[in-house]
Amino acid sequence: MDFHIIRVARTVLNVTDLDRSRKFYIDALGFIETKSTDTHIYLRGLEEIHHHSLVLQKAQSPSVEVISYKVANDKDLNALEHLFSSKGLKTKWMDKGSQHAMGRALRTQDVSGLPIEFFHEMNQVERLLQRYDLYKGSRVQRIDHVNCAVPNVQKAHDFYCQELGFSCSEDTVDEDGMLWASWLHRKHSVHDQAFMNGVGPRLHHIGFWLPDPLALIHACDVLASLDYAQSIERGPGRHGLSNAFFLYLRDPDGHRIELYNGDYLTCDPDVGPLHWQLDDPRRQTFWGAKAPDCWFDEASDVLDIHTGEICQAEEPLLKKKKPEFII
Structure with missing residues (x-):
């Protein structure tokens, strides 16, 4: 390339x-x-x-x-x-x-x-990694990934892998081998970009990396103490896919933020993706707790780069009565 x-x-x-x-x-x-x-x-x-x-x-x-x-x-x-x-x-x-x-x-x-x-170019500023006096809230460290709902996961997966040079770490397929979700990366972690089967194009969430799993727990306590308990949508818990600890939040405008820690390296080019079956309940939450319906149904609208208008969303090609299959 x-x-x-x-x-x-x-x-x-x-x-x-x-x-x-x-x-x-x-x-x-x-x-x-x-x-x-x-x-x-x-x-x-x-x-x-x-x-x-x-x-x-x-x-x-x-x-x-x-x-x-x-x-x-x-x-x-x-x-x-x-x-x-x-x-x-x-x-x-x-x-x-x-x-x-x-x-x-x-x-x-x-x-x-x-x-x-x-x-390519963005101004650089002071890295505050060792300014422990500034650590508060979730102690967020860096952006990690985005997850987007799209009507055709296979089409998105193929374009990003074949044309943009992404690699797939994990995916979800049904009994017919149809692709329901895909976790793609450029950096050596589980994903930079995930695609999930759903009404789209929409942004499902932005994931931010935390220093350790206890930071997720501390974030819950801080949110509750500041009267943001209602902003906690899902978790804390551990994903089967990616093996990561997670906490999903909704900001005051409804945008979904994931606080995230604990996935693994994906730097070996000879290691192929881990395949999950659609009917495996461990994928979305390794500990067994199910996600609420709003987690599947709601996401943020995206804009046309020229007009600034909301892009028209389409129904997914693959349909199921209740999509309890994606993280």
Whole structure:
């Protein structure tokens, strides 16, 4: 390939009340505020040296503007633009300076309709990993992954693996061998990008890495003490898929955040994906507790990169009475 995608690096969420979002993400969860304006808050984890990994952007209604990937070189952006254009997919250049702390970036609508972005340059700031005096809330360290609901998982899986160079760590298949979910990575962890069968394109959640499993428990106590107990949607628990500890939260606008710790290395190229059967109940929660219906049914709308309008969602190709099969 003529380009090198490193990892998922940031997301841009539209929120309706910046003060309310600040209290949730900074005061409760412990994100670091790098910079803020009247319309934006730029956040990062304690481990992160880049300017931000999460942007909260004031808007009239909640949505997802873009999911961003970091590439190794600026020239990679031109190669990616050629690829997406050759496939008849929308592209849009974001000039240097049009987004705070970033160089030029390429935006596109992928084969599922998800708004994704590629960039190389972002300003660096102080890494706060050993500023233990600043650790609070969930002690969030860094962005880890995104999970998106798409109507055709096989199509998304094939494009990301065959065209973008992703590898699959784990997947879920039914008795007919149909692909229901796929966990794909560029960095050497279980996933940067997951796809789940569902109404889409929509963003199901953003996963953030915590220093240890006890940080998830501490986060629950902090959330409850600050009257955010109702924001806890699912967990804490352990996934069968990925083996990770998890806690799912809903922010004040309904965006879903996963606090995450404990998966494994995926750096050996000769190790193929771990396959899970659709009827194996250990996949979604290794300990046996089922997820609530809202976890399957609700997700964040995504925007068209040109019009800024919500992308029309489609029903999934694969259907089941109750989709208790994805984490």
